[in-house]
Structures are given as C-alpha cells and as structure tokens.
Amino acid sequence: MHSAPTALAPDWLAVPDDPDDLAAGVWPASAHRDADGALVIGGVPVGDLVRSHGTPLLVLDEGEVRRRAAALRDAFETAATAHGTSARIYYAGKAFLSTAVARWMVEEGLNVDVCTGGELQVALAASVDPAHIGFHGNNKSAAELESAVEVGVGTIIIDSSIEIERLAAITARTGTVQRVMLRVNSGVHAETHDFLATAHEDQKFGTPLADAAAMVARIRELSGLEFVGLHCHIGSQIFGVAGFRESASRVLDLHAELLEGGPVPQLNLGGGFGIAYTRADDPAPVAELAEGIVAAVAEGCAARGIDLPLLSFEPGRAIIGNAGVTLYEIGTIKDVVLENGSRRYLSVDGGMSDNARPALYGAQFSARLASRESDGEPVLSRVVGKHCESGDIVVDHEYLPADAAPGDLLAVPATGAYCAPLSSNYNHVPRPPIVAVRDGAARVIVRGETVADLLSRDVGITEPDSDALHPQTSEGER
The missing domain is CATH 3.20.20.10 (Alanine racemase)
Structure with missing residues (x-):
C-alpha cells in the first residue's frame, strides 16, 4: 500500500503532507503533541487519561x-x-x-x-x-x-x-x-x-x-x-x-x-x-x-x-462539538485490495455504540494516532468498530500512517456533540466514561458503565458477580 491518491478516496480528502498534524478548527485549541509525540488535550497527556480510565474514552476540553x-x-x-x-x-x-x-x-x-x-x-x-x-x-x-x-x-x-x-x-x-x-x-x-x-x-x-x-x-x-x-x-x-x-x-x-x-x-x-x-x-x-x-x-x-x-x-454543536475527542485502542488491522485501489481497515474497541452519527447520517470524521508520532507514509484507511454490523464505521475516509499497529491509541476529534447522547449498549457494550480536562487536571463528569451495570437491568439475573465480569472501564471507574 502507498500514499498515492486512490479512486477509493473521496475528492475532498487530500493526502496529508504530515499524517500526524492536528488540523486547526477541527481539534480543541489546546490539543498538541508533547516532546514524545503523544497527544495532549487540556494540558493532560492522553496516555495518562487512558491509564486511569481505559478506552474508549470521551475527553471533553472544558x-x-x-x-x-x-x-x-x-x-x-x-x-x-x-x-x-x-x-x-x-x-x-x-x-x-x-x-x-x-x-x-x-x-x-x-x-x-x-x-x-x-x-x-x-x-x-x-x-x-x-x-x-x-x-x-x-x-x-x-x-x-x-x-x-x-x-x-x-x-x-x-x-x-x-x-x-x-x-x-x-x-x-x-x-x-x-x-x-x-x-x-x-x-x-x-x-x-x-x-x-x-x-x-x-x-x-x-x-x-x-x-x-x-x-x-x-x-x-x-x-x-x-x-x-x-x-x-x-x-x-x-x-x-x-x-x-x-x-x-x-x-x-x-x-x-x-x-x-x-x-x-x-x-x-x-x-x-x-x-x-x-x-x-x-x-x-x-x-x-x-x-x-x-x-x-x-x-x-x-x-x-x-x-x-x-x-x-x-x-449546541457549535459550542461543544469540537471540544470533544474520543480515544480508542486499535485492535486488528486488515488490508483490502480492490480493482480500483486498496484500503486499510483499522478496528477499534468502540464504534457505533459510542458514535452513531456515521451510521445515521453518513457523517465524516477525522482521526490521528494519539500515543505517538509516526514517519510512516499515509495510507487510505477506514476506522471501524467492534459491533456486528458492516455499517459500524467510525471514520469512513482518512489517511493514517502505514505503521499504525494494534495497541496504538487513536483519537477521533469533534465528538463532543451528538455522540454521547446517541450512544447505546448495542451488543451489550457499556458506554464509555466522559472526562473533562482543563489546565492540566482531569475529572470524570459522567461515569462509565460496566457489563455488571448492564446485567443489573436483566430481571433474569439475581445477583450478577461484578468481579467475574470483564468491565470496559478501569477499576477506578466502577
């Protein structure tokens, strides 16, 4: 795969000179990369946020x-x-x-x-x-x-x-x-x-x-x-x-x-x-x-x-949309070669349960590696979720570095509006926590769910063993 334009890419999507850049106006004004190339939002490194709260995670720049x-x-x-x-x-x-x-x-x-x-x-x-x-x-x-x-x-x-x-x-x-x-x-x-x-x-x-x-x-x-x-x-x-x-x-x-x-x-x-x-x-x-x-x-x-x-x-959207950034972890990667070009599929640990807008409206989003910078050439990619739906698309068209790998953090900006409100528990996936950041400090403003939370609503289960259920959020979010 290579960075040359492909017929699979829409006309509006240009091959970036730098697949690590953060487009002004799309990301919060505070968003930047630190000396190690990791994304920082509201003065808080995303790695610190993920270690405390897991992924997926909606970060809101207060x-x-x-x-x-x-x-x-x-x-x-x-x-x-x-x-x-x-x-x-x-x-x-x-x-x-x-x-x-x-x-x-x-x-x-x-x-x-x-x-x-x-x-x-x-x-x-x-x-x-x-x-x-x-x-x-x-x-x-x-x-x-x-x-x-x-x-x-x-x-x-x-x-x-x-x-x-x-x-x-x-x-x-x-x-x-x-x-x-x-x-x-x-x-x-x-x-x-x-x-x-x-x-x-x-x-x-x-x-x-x-x-x-x-x-x-x-x-x-x-x-x-x-x-x-x-x-x-x-x-x-x-x-x-x-x-x-x-x-x-x-x-x-x-x-x-x-x-x-x-x-x-x-x-x-x-x-x-x-x-x-x-x-x-x-x-x-x-x-x-x-x-x-x-x-x-x-x-x-x-x-x-x-x-x-x-x-x-x-x-509403004009106030809070660009303040939100959703963090995911890349799980699997597949290259699909077609007659008119090739595309890379990057699967993340969230999807249409935390961002239904692409499925509902065909909405377009952007994405960048968040845990590091890369010198890999930009490759036409599609970011998809973990749900049992072919329409479970998070970012339909984006150029991401060729060396993106499982375990990398991926950030999707402009998710502050109509993502959390439209979220669901499709496939019994818990909704992620929402963390506000400002001036180097972070605090949870909406608690993340666990599988135990979901099972607690099922009247066929008397006392779900929360310790035996694998949660989608960290210990600190239970």
Whole structure:
C-alpha cells in the first residue's frame, strides 16, 4: 500500500503532507503533541487519561467549551446591540447535557434549552434557574408539561394545536400563566442531511406558516398562556447565512401580521451552526455568522416597518462539538485490495455504540494516532468498530500512517456533540466514561458503565458477580 491518491478516496480528502498534524478548527485549541509525540488535550497527556480510565474514552476540553460559548454569546450580543436590540443564547442541551456542562453554560452567561423531561431534570439538578430554561419537543407529555409549569420554566415552545390545549388545561387547573412561543416551519430546506433539516413541510416538527396565525389567536384567547414570539429552526450543520436569511424573511411576514393582534416581543431563529469535522469543512466565523443573521432580520424588519424584536438562538454543536475527542485502542488491522485501489481497515474497541452519527447520517470524521508520532507514509484507511454490523464505521475516509499497529491509541476529534447522547449498549457494550480536562487536571463528569451495570437491568439475573465480569472501564471507574 502507498500514499498515492486512490479512486477509493473521496475528492475532498487530500493526502496529508504530515499524517500526524492536528488540523486547526477541527481539534480543541489546546490539543498538541508533547516532546514524545503523544497527544495532549487540556494540558493532560492522553496516555495518562487512558491509564486511569481505559478506552474508549470521551475527553471533553472544558476550556474549549467555555471559550466557544462565550464567543457565541459575545458575537450575537454585539451584533444585536449594533442593530438596536438584544440577543439571548440558549445552549441546546440535546447536543450533550450533563450537570457539569449545564453549570458551565450558566457561568458563561447562557440559558439552557431542553427537549425532554429527562433533560429538564438534568438542568434542574445543575441548579439552572428554571426561568432561564426553554423547553422544546414535538410530543411533550402532560406529565412533562405539568413539571415544566410547576418548576417555572421560562418558555415552553409549543409544537402543535394539541399541545396548546394540553398546556392550557394545566395552567387553568394550577392558576398559573406560562410564557410560550410557537414553532413554525418556514419551508426553507437547509443544505444538510434530510434527517438534519427541520424546517421543510414534510416532517414532524412545528406548524406550517399558513396555520400559525390561527394557532396564535387561540393562544391569545387563553388566560393561562402568554404568547411571546415565534420560533423557527431550519436544520443542523449549516455553514452559511443564506438559509437563515431566507427563513427569517418568511417568518417576519408572519411576525408582522401577528403584530396587528398584539405584541410579539421575541423571535427565535434556532441554531444549527456547523463545525469542522474534517480539514475540508469551512464553517463561517462566529462573528460573521452573527452579524449576517442579525443584519438580515434588521433589514427585514425595516422593510416591513416594524420594530426589531429581541432575538434568541440555540447553538449546541457549535459550542461543544469540537471540544470533544474520543480515544480508542486499535485492535486488528486488515488490508483490502480492490480493482480500483486498496484500503486499510483499522478496528477499534468502540464504534457505533459510542458514535452513531456515521451510521445515521453518513457523517465524516477525522482521526490521528494519539500515543505517538509516526514517519510512516499515509495510507487510505477506514476506522471501524467492534459491533456486528458492516455499517459500524467510525471514520469512513482518512489517511493514517502505514505503521499504525494494534495497541496504538487513536483519537477521533469533534465528538463532543451528538455522540454521547446517541450512544447505546448495542451488543451489550457499556458506554464509555466522559472526562473533562482543563489546565492540566482531569475529572470524570459522567461515569462509565460496566457489563455488571448492564446485567443489573436483566430481571433474569439475581445477583450478577461484578468481579467475574470483564468491565470496559478501569477499576477506578466502577
């Protein structure tokens, strides 16, 4: 095998000059190699992390999370102020939520967005002020709505007519008034995977623009509901401003119409800001994105002769995605020679149970040797997991050193968002621990599972012998 380009490689994947380099923007800013060539994240060598916690292991750079949260907050607040309004940032907890992360968001001046009762409980356990929580979801149960009203959630985003009546019954019974927004579909199909595009008409979220005025009228009839604005989310992993600009224009037509019947103080344009998973990805800088979106709303309001509302946004991936790095150990290696080229398969000790995104969306990731540097020539490789599925792919296309070997540590960057939340126990594989690093210190923020944890849920086993079961995490994680 050799480093010459092959027909099996996609056009966007270039043969690297240095298969050990760490592409800026893909990895946490703190990531670098030490004098021995080993990867260091947040001031902590990955070898130390693996010795303490085993592999697979999700490492979250706390400093990177905080830096990105503050940058988004500052960018949108600056852009909003320049146009005569204000902006609020809600961290989209669905990207990854734990009590530690929720606290980081509050400390950086962000609100928190949740979409299930479970996520709400995590935020509350982190002592997030309920008034600074937004609650999404296309099928919020009566119990979830009751809980949200009881604790004083700041805003509930209504997703259907049924939810209006369900929530109205709760507020009537409890004698409360609940602030609500209405989620609408602008009809703008974001340039992303179909499963990530959330504002076109043929999908489960929100209500068509044509039906929204009647729904808002019904909300305004109910004394227990306070209508505070419209919400629209066009999708995820979006790099530019064009989709937001078009969506805002359509939603502002409805916004202007609704002003005739009462105040519409807020407009939430969602999130979905893209990040770099590979060197080929080129997301817009945060300041450019913020100015472009806010300017589009300001221009739209001016054209319609209406005041610019308070703006809110819900980034998740853009805050936490590039802060995460997953560490694996290489187990087996196979070379596959085909008519149009050759590819090397490197199997690691995790897979689709800790990163389902390649299987779900065909998502592309990067990878680098983490335990050492190499002078081996770059070879087209595919990183695959240990699960009994041919689609168990962690990194579909990457050039890795030819001398990569069993026992080497492999690092996959940009795994901070939608990896842990989508994780599973497929094939009875325990979910890995999550460790936060910052300024040379590491701490577990989510405990790793063991096989004993999984068997404890099986009612056919009375007392599983944890000592007799081989755990997937170290002694210190039990």
